[in-house]
Amino acid sequence: MAKLAITLEINRESHEALVEADRTLLDVLRSDLGLTGTKTNCLDAECGVCTVLVDGLAVNSCLYLAVAAQGRAITTIEGLAPAREGLAPAGAGLAADALHPLQQAFIDHGAVQCGYCIPGMILSAKAYLDEHPRPTEAQVREALAGNLCRCTGYQKIVDAVLAAADRMAAGTVAS
Amino acid sequence: MSVGTRVVGHSLPRIDAPGKVTGRAVYAADFALPGMLYGKVFRSTEPHARLVRLDTTHAAGMAGVRAVISAADVPDIRYGAAVRDEPVFASDIVRYVGQPVAAVAAVTLEAAEAALAAIEAVYEPLPPVLDLAAALAPGAPLVHEAWQSYTAIPILQRDGNVCNRARIMVGDVERGWAEADRVFEHRFTTAMVHQGYTEPRAAVAAWDSSGQVTVWSNTQLPFDVQAALADILAITSSKIRVIVPGIGGGFGGKLRIGVEHFAALLARKSGRPVKVMTTSEEELTAAYPRQGTVIELKTGVTRDGRLTARQGRIYFDTGAFAGSGPGVASVATLVLAGPYRTPNLHLEGYAVYTNKTNCGSYRAPSGPQANFAVESQMDIIADALGIDPLELRLRNIVHEGDEGPTGQVLSAVGLEECLRRAADAIGWPDRRPGPGRGKGLAIGWWTTTGGSSGVYVKINPDGTVALNTGAVEIGTAALTGAAQVLAEALGVDLADITVVSADTFSTPFDFGAQGSRTAFAVGNACRAAAAELSRKLLAQAAAQLGSPEEALTLRDKHVVGPSGRISLADLARQSQQAGGGMIAHGTFIAPGTAYDTKRVEGHVYPAFHSPSFHAHAVDLSVDEETGEVTIHKYVVAQDVGFALNPTYIEGQIEGGVAQGLGQTLSEEIVYRDGRVLNANLTDYKMPTTLDVPRIESILVEHPGQVGPFGAKGVGEPPNVEPPAAVANAIAAALGVRITSLPITAEKIVQATQGGAR
Numbered sequence: 028m029a030k031l032a033i034t035l036e037i038n039r040e041s042h043e044a045l046v047e048a049d050r051t052l053l054d055v056l057r058s059d060l061g062l063t064g065t066k067t068n069c070l071d072a073e074c075g076v077c078t079v080l081v082d083g084l085a086v087n088s089c090l091y092l093a094v095a096a097q098g099r100a101i102t103t104i105e106g107l108a109p110a111r112e113g114l115a116p117a118g119a120g121l122a123a124d125a126l127h128p129l130q131q132a133f134i135d136h137g138a139v140q141c142g143y144c145i146p147g148m149i150l151s152a153k154a155y156l157d158e159h160p161r162p163t164e165a166q167v168r169e170a171l172a173g174n175l176c177r178c179t180g181y182q183k184i185v186d187a188v189l190a191a192a193d194r195m196a197a198g199t200v201a202s
Numbered sequence: 203m204s205v206g207t208r209v210v211g212h213s214l215p216r217i218d219a220p221g222k223v224t225g226r227a228v229y230a231a232d233f234a235l236p237g238m239l240y241g242k243v244f245r246s247t248e249p250h251a252r253l254v255r256l257d258t259t260h261a262a263g264m265a266g267v268r269a270v271i272s273a274a275d276v277p278d279i280r281y282g283a284a285v286r287d288e289p290v291f292a293s294d295i296v297r298y299v300g301q302p303v304a305a306v307a308a309v310t311l312e313a314a315e316a317a318l319a320a321i322e323a324v325y326e327p328l329p330p331v332l333d334l335a336a337a338l339a340p341g342a343p344l345v346h347e348a349w350q351s352y353t354a355i356p357i358l359q360r361d362g363n364v365c366n367r368a369r370i371m372v373g374d375v376e377r378g379w380a381e382a383d384r385v386f387e388h389r390f391t392t393a394m395v396h397q398g399y400t401e402p403r404a405a406v407a408a409w410d411s412s413g414q415v416t417v418w419s420n421t422q423l424p425f426d427v428q429a430a431l432a433d434i435l436a437i438t439s440s441k442i443r444v445i446v447p448g449i450g451g452g453f454g455g456k457l458r459i460g461v462e463h464f465a466a467l468l469a470r471k472s473g474r475p476v477k478v479m480t481t482s483e484e485e486l487t488a489a490y491p492r493q494g495t496v497i498e499l500k501t502g503v504t505r506d507g508r509l510t511a512r513q514g515r516i517y518f519d520t521g522a523f524a525g526s527g528p529g530v531a532s533v534a535t536l537v538l539a540g541p542y543r544t545p546n547l548h549l550e551g552y553a554v555y556t557n558k559t560n561c562g563s564y565r566a567p568s569g570p571q572a573n574f575a576v577e578s579q580m581d582i583i584a585d586a587l588g589i590d591p592l593e594l595r596l597r598n599i600v601h602e603g604d605e606g607p608t609g610q611v612l613s614a615v616g617l618e619e620c621l622r623r624a625a626d627a628i629g630w631p632d633r634r635p636g637p638g639r640g641k642g643l644a645i646g647w648w649t650t651t652g653g654s655s656g657v658y659v660k661i662n663p664d665g666t667v668a669l670n671t672g673a674v675e676i677g678t679a680a681l682t683g684a685a686q687v688l689a690e691a692l693g694v695d696l697a698d699i700t701v702v703s704a705d706t707f708s709t710p711f712d713f714g715a716q717g718s719r720t721a722f723a724v725g726n727a728c729r730a731a732a733a734e735l736s737r738k739l740l741a742q743a744a745a746q747l748g749s750p751e752e753a754l755t756l757r758d759k760h761v762v763g764p765s766g767r768i769s770l771a772d773l774a775r776q777s778q779q780a781g782g783g784m785i786a787h788g789t790f791i792a793p794g795t796a797y798d799t800k801r802v803e804g805h806v807y808p809a810f811h812s813p814s815f816h817a818h819a820v821d822l823s824v825d826e827e828t829g830e831v832t833i834h835k836y837v838v839a840q841d842v843g844f845a846l847n848p849t850y851i852e853g854q855i856e857g858g859v860a861q862g863l864g865q866t867l868s869e870e871i872v873y874r875d876g877r878v879l880n881a882n883l884t885d886y887k888m889p890t891t892l893d894v895p896r897i898e899s900i901l902v903e904h905p906g907q908v909g910p911f912g913a914k915g916v917g918e919p920p921n922v923e924p925p926a927a928v929a930n931a932i933a934a935a936l937g938v939r940i941t942s943l944p945i946t947a948e949k950i951v952q953a954t955q956g957g958a959r
Contacts, residue, residue: 063232064225066450068400069482073883076400104225130223134215137849140857141677142222143229143401143450168891175883177398177451178677180856181891183849 033097037062038106044093052096053077053088056103064104064146075174078147079103085154087173104146107153129153132191133184140178148174152188160196164189209690210911213849216679217701229448230420231404231479238406239268241468241478242314243461244304244321245488246296249332249557249876250345251325253296258304261320266313269472270321272304276467277436283426283458284806285354285365285524287346288560290434290463296325297345297522298557299877300488307468307476330557330876334496334517337363337554345522345555358528359804365520366528368551369803370535370607375502378511378546382502386583390575392925392943393870394494394519396486397564398861398888401450403489407465408475414441415466420449422456422674423714428706430459435466442466446704449715452676453861454563455490457716458525486881490525490562491871493518493553497575499538502546507589507597511546514538516572520553523560526567527553532807533649534568537922539607540576541617541647541815542598547607557876563716565858566648566918570865570925574943577644577926581933591633591643591930592625599645609798610809614912616841616904617815621645623900624839628819633934639823639834640934644926649810650906650915651717652792655724656710659688659731661739661784665759665771666698672712673724674704678917679850680720686846687725687910691732693756694770710787718915721846722812723790725910731788738784742776743768792908812906814914816840818859818923824935826954829947831867831932838923839900843914851916852899858920860894866925868893870944 028047035042037060044059053070056062056079065088066076072087079088080102107127129149132138139145148171155162155170162170167188168181176184221227246253262270273293280286292303304321308314331337331345345363346352354360359367379385405419415435421427424444432439449456461478469476480489496517502510516534520527531551538549551568584591600606602615625631625643633641658670669688675681685699703709713719740751743761746768747754753763760767770784777784795809802808821835838855845851868887872879880886905912925943933939938953 057232058234062225063228066229066401067231068402069883071482071882071884073482074400104223108224126220126223133223134219137213137215137853139216139219139222140679140850140853141399141401141449141451142218142227143231143399145222146225149223171891173890175398175400175888175890177400177453177861177888178857179853180858180860180894180897182856182894182896183853185891 031094033094035096035101037101038103046093048094050093051089052079052091052093055093056088062103062105066143066146075151076144076147078150078174080150080154083154083157085151104150107149128194129188129191132187132194136183136187136190138179138183138187144174144176148176148184156192156195160192162192207690209686209696210846213847214686214696216682216850217685217696217699218675227448229401229450230418230446231401231450233406233418233447234477235406235408235475238475238477239307239309239472240311240314241305241307241464241476242318243302243464244306244318246292246299246301246303248296248325248327249299250328250330251296252328253292253294253303253323254326255324256303257322261306261317264313264317264320266309267306267317268309268474269307269468270304270317271467271471275471276434279433280352281430281433282524283526284358284528285352287352288523298559300559301522305464305468307472331363332876333556334519334554337556345557355528355806357804357806363555364552365524365555366531366553366804368532368535368805370539370547370549370801372607372801373546375511375513375546375548378502381510383505384586385500385502386579387500388579388582388941390497390499390578390941392495392571392574394491394561395564395865395869396489396491396871396886397453397455399451399453399455402480402485403456403460404479405462405465406475406477407462407469409469414443415469416443416445417462417466418445418447419462420456421446421462422452422676422716424674424704424706425672425711426714427459427462431463431466434463443707446674449674449676452715453565454567454716457563458490482883483881486871486886487878488559490560492564493520493527493530493561495519495571497571499575499579501579501583503583503587505587507587507594509542509544509598512544513548515550515552517552517554519556519558521556521558521560524553525560526563527561529806530563530567532805534572536607536810537569537572538576541600541645543600543604558873565861565921569646569648569918569922570862573644573646573922574925574929577923578929578941581930582939590631592630595621595645606809608801608808610795612813614843614904614906615815616902617645619902620815620817620839620841623902624817624819624837627837627898627900628821628835638826638935640931641819641821642927642930642934643817643819644923644930645817646922647810647813647815648919648922649717650722650812650814650909651719652811653713653719653723654789654791655712655727656787656789657724657727657731658710659728659735659786659788661735661770661774663771663775663778665769665774666700667692667694668700668702669728670702670709671724672704672709673720674715676715678854679847681724682850683721683846684724684728688728688732691729692735694759718917722909722913722915723792725846725913726790727788729788729910730790731786734786734788735784738786739770739773742773812908812914814841814919816919816923818927820927820931822928822931822935824932824950826936829950833895836895837898837900838920839902840916840919841902841904841914842916843906843909844903844912845901846911846913848901851901854916855899855920856897859897859924860889862921862924863894863928864889865943866928867944868946
């Protein structure tokens with residue numbers, strides 16, 4: 028299959044890639060760009076671990092073609108923390124204030140176990156909170172229903188999202 | 203929250219959390235090497251057949267294909283934890299749909315998949331053994347004609363399609379029936395279910411020029427995988443390095459070798475690093491799920507509700523190879539006894555071959571199935587005798603100093619407290635609060651698996667502490683718990699500790715992430731290492747502080763004495779200059795649990811070590827029209843001994859219950875004619891945020907004698923009771939008992955309309 032040169036805007040940076048038309052965004056993120064914070068599992072939009080934001084909307088990147096993401100703003104878990112000068116590079120210990128309120132809340136509420144579903148979970152929550160800053164528990168559960176977690180039973184995840192919503196809505200930290 | 207401790211007993215955030223919320227944590231599925239190929243496995247399409255022809259020549263010549271291997275390319279060995287019955291690739295006979303027959307490595311995944319499609323296999327069907335009844339029928343075809351030739355653990359009781367019969371015999375059940383006023387007999391069934399970890403099984407293997415292979419995999423047991431690879435690759439184990447970069451859930455499904463051997467064999471053949479990762483379809487057709495079971499349970503009881511005897515048989519459909527079956531069948535007999543005083547027992551667990559995928563271990567193996575039968579029947583008995591189910595249990599539960607079924611003496615028994623507190627929290631005895639609404643109770647006990655653990659602990663020259671362990675952080679935060687134990691003992695903060703783990707070359711041995719043992723065993727190894735470090739630190743500081751060692755203590759990152767103090771950082775720096783660094787090796791092996799050897803037969807797990815006790819209570823409604831179950835409240839009271847980190851213990855309880863609810867209400871790997879009908883995550887229905895209620899955790903603390911600060915294993919227990927608790931509540935709500943898992947809406951509607959029960 029012929030390859031196409033595409034430009035993707037990922038986490039506020041421009042990336043170029045040479046891809047076949049049938050390559051998924053997930054595959055390009057992980058294999059071509061080394062952004063493995065976006066996870067892979069069912070490849071059929073059933074589990075949600077591959078969730079990323081495209082123009083602010085949560086999508087399953089396993090079924091989203093990379094070519095279709097051109098000209099759109101893509102956010103992965105690596106780009107969620109507020110952009111800051113001098114942000115620690117990958118692998119370094121991040122200072123707590125370099126985390127997004129959702130990331131911090133997931134830590135504070137014990138919402139992380141194996142952690143494999145967490146990037147997708149956090150991005151689904153982010154997309155929802157951006158549209159619904161003061162959700163009820165039922166709304167949070169509805170918003171996260173497409174993200175499977177097998178470790179936590181979801182309770183601490185839901186609590187973390189509600190706490191992050193409070194903090195974000197209080198305006199203490201810009202999202 | 204613990205009084206008098208600085209670190210243990212406190213809900214501190216797990217030490218690996220930042221990497222997991224930022225996407226920086228690397229899992230095995232993320233791992234890649236330059237020049238890496240992609241491996242795929244060619245699998246049997248027949249449940250039972252003779253492989254008459256396998257032609258890989260076309261596939262081998264395709265563009266991008268670098269290696270094709272089949273039985274002809276690997277040593278003719280069979281492997282297995284209890285029975286060595288499984289070949290790497292089928293050579294003459296295939297025994298389940300999904301059994302590996304060949305494997306390919308290619309420069310892209312697409313090329314590897316194309317090569318699979320070009321492999322030709324011709325089969326001659328043999329009569330398949332499709333379920334337990336067929337396998338156990340007189341004259342049934344044998345899944346393994348040559349079963350007697352296989353090497354196995356010597357004590358196993360094997361016979362044809364039965365790859366173990368484990369037994370507990372106590373007293374005389376005939377006398378027990380004679381003493382009983384009523385004898386109850388029931389049959390229960392449970393379905394095959396998958397662990398449902400979100401990260402597929404994955405491995406990357408690379409050989410170096412000296413003939414050593416390194417395998418990065420998401421195994422729970424790196425040292426076991428190393429040993430299995432030594433057999434399969436026919437090289438010595440020191441030539442095999444297994445590293446676990448990170449693991450996205452396991453729940454027992456990643457205990458045994460899964461894809462590591464395919465990666466290593468393909469890498470050897472191709473001379474390139476190779477990655478093999480499963481698909482969801484492979485997971486649901488060719489992994490190590492929980493065995494489906496049939497359980498026959500007969501219990502005698504006096505009019506006033508005293509248990510006189512129990513006879514139980516649980517049959518495990520263990521699939522085409524023994525896998526964990528022989529051990530699971532053993533453990534099951536302890537669960538069938540229940541945490542009850544019963545003077546006469548005759549309990550049997552059978553692991554049975556069928557032409558299905560090889561079943562394995564899944565969080566509390568055998569626990570949910572056997573407990574479902576025991577605790578369902580306790581409610582049936584209670585109702586028949588007109589005794590409240592709580593009261594019936596209180597009259598029979600074990601207490602401090604009682605004997606377990608095999609004669610072990612029980613200690614730190616927090617069961618009555620768990621039962622009473624769970625019942626209180628759910629609002630017992632108001633068991634039927636309204637139409638279509640009911641409450642259920644279930645209790646159980648479980649083990650803290652032994653095995654040895656070693657750690658190296660080093661004080662760094664800046665005063666921080668490196669914990670080097672062969673254990674795997676499977677996600678429970680068990681290594682955070684162990685690090686809390688270490689921090690407490692050394693007088694440092696949790697934040698001072700970094701963990702290096704799970705590398706068979708550089709980390710000390712650990713029995714692995716199984717059996718609720720990691721925080722327990724690694725925590726104790728940390729205590730031993732801390733004691734050794736303390737001795738060294740105090741000896742080194744004594745002269746400088748001018749005080750005898752007995753007058754010194756470790757506190758606030760210093761050795762503190764009556765005349766002054768000196769920091770751990772200074773002592774570590776001094777040691778680096780003069781003594782090779784401040785380091786200690788701590789080890790732990792759980793002491794054996796004494797039991798009566800005359801009571802058991804074919805039994806590979808005859809006692810529960812540092813047992814935990816627990817009670818679950820649920821309040822739910824059932825819509826009789828639709829069969830929909832709505833859970834209003836779910837309570838777990840679990841005796842954890844000592845809560846090293848309450849938040850993550852709650853996490854274990856919440857997650858274990860959620861997983862248990864899936865097995866109870868919706869999950870089933872559906873086989874028809876030897877083929878799985880629902881090998882995808884839409885039709886294999888795991889609970890979502892909308893299906894799991896809030897769960898109230900009550901942490902009961904009756905400290906054990908062995909675990910760190912009295913801690914007991916906590917990971918598996920919450921998975922044991924959900925099926926029984928929910929089944930009992932549904933029965934209370936409907937007045938109809940459903941005895942087969944999963945309790946789907948369809949079964950509920952059929953039952954309420956007078957159909958199948």
